[in-house]
Amino acid sequence: MTEMNLIQAVVHTLDHEMERDENMIVLGEDVGKNGGVLRSTAGLYDKYGGDRVLDTPLNESTIIGSAIGMALYGMTACAEIQFQDFLYPGFDQLVNEAAKFRYRSGGEYNVPMVVRTPYGGGIRGGHYHSQSGETHFAHTSGLKVVVPSNPYDLKGLLLSSLRDPDPVIFMEPKRIYRAVKNDVPEEDYTVPLGKANLVREGEDVSIITFGSMVPVALSAAKAAEEDDISVEVLDLRTLNPMDEEAVLKTARKTGRVVSFCEAPRHVSFASEVSATIAEKAIDSMEAPIVRVTGYDTPFPYTLESLYLPDANRVYDAIEKVYNYR
Amino acid sequence: MTKGMLTVLGKKGGKKPHEELGLSVEDLKRLYETMVRVRVFDEKMIKLQRSGRIGFYVPALGQEACHIGAAFALDDSDWIFPHYRDPGIPLLRGITIQEMVHQLYGNAADNTKGRQMPNHFSYKDINFVSISSPLATQIIQAAGAAYAAKIKKDGKVVLTSFGDGSTSEGDFHAGMNLAGVHALPIVFLCENNQWAISVPVSLQTGSESFAIKAQAYGFDGVKVDGNDILAVYKAAKESVEKARSGRGPTLIEAVTYRMGPHSTSDDPTRYTPEGELEAWKKKDPIERFKEYLRQVKVWDEEWENELRTTIAKEVDDAVKKAEATDPPAPDTLFEDVFAELPAQLLAQKDEMKRLIDEYGMPEGH
Ligand SMILES: Cc1ncc(C[n+]2csc(CCOP(=O)(O)OP(=O)(O)O)c2C)c(N)n1
Ligand SMILES: [Mg+2]
Numbered sequence: 001m002t003e004m005n006l007i008q009a010v011v012h013t014l015d016h017e018m019e020r021d022e023n024m025i026v027l028g029e030d031v032g033k034n035g036g037v038l039r040s041t042a043g044l045y046d047k048y049g050g051d052r053v054l055d056t057p058l059n060e061s062t063i064i065g066s067a068i069g070m071a072l073y074g075m076t077a078c079a080e081i082q083f084q085d086f087l088y089p090g091f092d093q094l095v096n097e098a099a100k101f102r103y104r105s106g107g108e109y110n111v112p113m114v115v116r117t118p119y120g121g122g123i124r125g126g127h128y129h130s131q132s133g134e135t136h137f138a139h140t141s142g143l144k145v146v147v148p149s150n151p152y153d154l155k156g157l158l159l160s161s162l163r164d165p166d167p168v169i170f171m172e173p174k175r176i177y178r179a180v181k182n183d184v185p186e187e188d189y190t191v192p193l194g195k196a197n198l199v200r201e202g203e204d205v206s207i208i209t210f211g212s213m214v215p216v217a218l219s220a221a222k223a224a225e226e227d228d229i230s231v232e233v234l235d236l237r238t239l240n241p242m243d244e245e246a247v248l249k250t251a252r253k254t255g256r257v258v259s260f261c262e263a264p265r266h267v268s269f270a271s272e273v274s275a276t277i278a279e280k281a282i283d284s285m286e287a288p289i290v291r292v293t294g295y296d297t298p299f300p301y302t303l304e305s306l307y308l309p310d311a312n313r314v315y316d317a318i319e320k321v322y323n324y325r
Numbered sequence: 326m327t328k329g330m331l332t333v334l335g336k337k338g339g340k341k342p343h344e345e346l347g348l349s350v351e352d353l354k355r356l357y358e359t360m361v362r363v364r365v366f367d368e369k370m371i372k373l374q375r376s377g378r379i380g381f382y383v384p385a386l387g388q389e390a391c392h393i394g395a396a397f398a399l400d401d402s403d404w405i406f407p408h409y410r411d412p413g414i415p416l417l418r419g420i421t422i423q424e425m426v427h428q429l430y431g432n433a434a435d436n437t438k439g440r441q442m443p444n445h446f447s448y449k450d451i452n453f454v455s456i457s458s459p460l461a462t463q464i465i466q467a468a469g470a471a472y473a474a475k476i477k478k479d480g481k482v483v484l485t486s487f488g489d490g491s492t493s494e495g496d497f498h499a500g501m502n503l504a505g506v507h508a509l510p511i512v513f514l515c516e517n518n519q520w521a522i523s524v525p526v527s528l529q530t531g532s533e534s535f536a537i538k539a540q541a542y543g544f545d546g547v548k549v550d551g552n553d554i555l556a557v558y559k560a561a562k563e564s565v566e567k568a569r570s571g572r573g574p575t576l577i578e579a580v581t582y583r584m585g586p587h588s589t590s591d592d593p594t595r596y597t598p599e600g601e602l603e604a605w606k607k608k609d610p611i612e613r614f615k616e617y618l619r620q621v622k623v624w625d626e627e628w629e630n631e632l633r634t635t636i637a638k639e640v641d642d643a644v645k646k647a648e649a650t651d652p653p654a655p656d657t658l659f660e661d662v663f664a665e666l667p668a669q670l671l672a673q674k675d676e677m678k679r680l681i682d683e684y685g686m687p688e689g690h
Contacts, residue, residue, distance in 0.1 A: 316683070
């Protein structure tokens, strides 16, 4: 067991798997000598060399498209997109190609690859180093979407993703890259995809969230506890496939749900959670499901802290669903 | 396609190169002054970032000749779709240091309302189109604008600038292709500073140069010494004239060097070979132009000192003012999403106000 932050857990896990699987390669912009602009491939180039840690030309379609080719050819390709905001030049390869290979070939081909990418706000990165685009990906059938919230889960989920027979986009909450730490076992273990995690138990209200909003939800839950409101927090961990069973279970238990993410509200993942509960557990609900999200504006620079949902905004929603009669 | 690399400074014999290029002494002074403005501005802004007063900064250190020399060949009504490393262009077109410093602070006096990270300038009045972070996106947009200029027959030319790394993006190829197909009035300026953050040009292209890529799209490419402002000006002037007279696009590759970090978030010692920076420092574009100006008796020590003192004061005053300016008002968060605020956003704006009333401004504001 070693205490690690999220960045250290990424490096550790990539290293762990590259050692185990000699077919695994890492590719992206600045992942080589530089060790990644956010340091998430630090040391790998020195250890594994330029044939396994590849600095690609500056083109996201190259990164994702060539990873598909490598995966088809039997390699384990782990691509990095420097910031999720910059994925879009490679969106076609991800959405129309990687995600559809299995289906369109009637199961003849499959694309076992992972696209790792840091996402989300809170680092004063303005429009293009802050977006939380999970809905674009979760809307794509054939693509798995994974979002860890702590180093332990990160290792287990990343290993599951790398060993999964289908393409996975692995979205890393860069805002808490260095802030969230926990113990990560040295040995091999996996956390299954498609399984949520109840990170806090409570009786009165459920918050359903993921990624960098998990710590925000937990601090709102703490504040609510002081007012004798008992809040449980479900960390989804995988957005596609979503753990519907866990979502419905917590919704039925408390009957009061705050569905929470940092992306803009309109057609957000929080909306999907809310719709699922409305469809399948409405009979158990004691209050309307409330979404806490970013506003429906592009991501700002100076006013970032006003834009991003914080613990107060979540607390406000907790009170609202709790007091609804 | 010019073989080899176009240089002007340091050539012996013949007429004075600036006279040959039709540049007056006033022009030379303006070019030099703008270069020094960019240099002093950069140095101060890096210090401000290091002391935590601005969040981020992208220096242009070493690349002053590329973008200033090229932009000087344009008419004021010509359009620019810029790279983020070209602060000399707005300065050349009359934007003040104060206006730019407000943008770096993202405050209420920033003309772009604190929406973007530092260096992502936008100045519609001078046809300097809003910069975005996603690389190379401006290149195909510039080709579109040039296509419109051609359709309208208004005689305008478009300049678009970008880095060596950006030539690997699809939008570069799309822009070059469209321009070639329709012989558009556009000049592509590739500022080859040898690096795309930590990735060297050798991992960016298998071509012998960037300039040669133009051939495949059916037009000329020129490779110029990007640290020689007169060479860049010469290449740009010829390209602009060619574009304006309907003879189509040109790709200029300005060979230069990023003499600083990629941005204040970068540490080039991790990846640059030892001695590389020192070698390029000897070719500092400002020093080389200064040497020329001294020879033609336009430069003297006194002017230099006066220039640097005035600019330094201008920057300091601008910083003081920017620091005394409030951040944009919370309501501005909801402006400019659309021309009109839809009901859904209006409701969210009210919700934000209620939250501020109840809980105060959020932490970190
Ligand atoms: C589409 C896209 N991918 C990645 C990035 C991240 N990034 C920012 S600058 C940069 C390097 C750019 O190199 P170059 O085009 O040579 O310009 P330079 O910074 O050297 O002037 C990278 C990879 C980005 N901004 N946009
Ligand atoms: Mg470059």
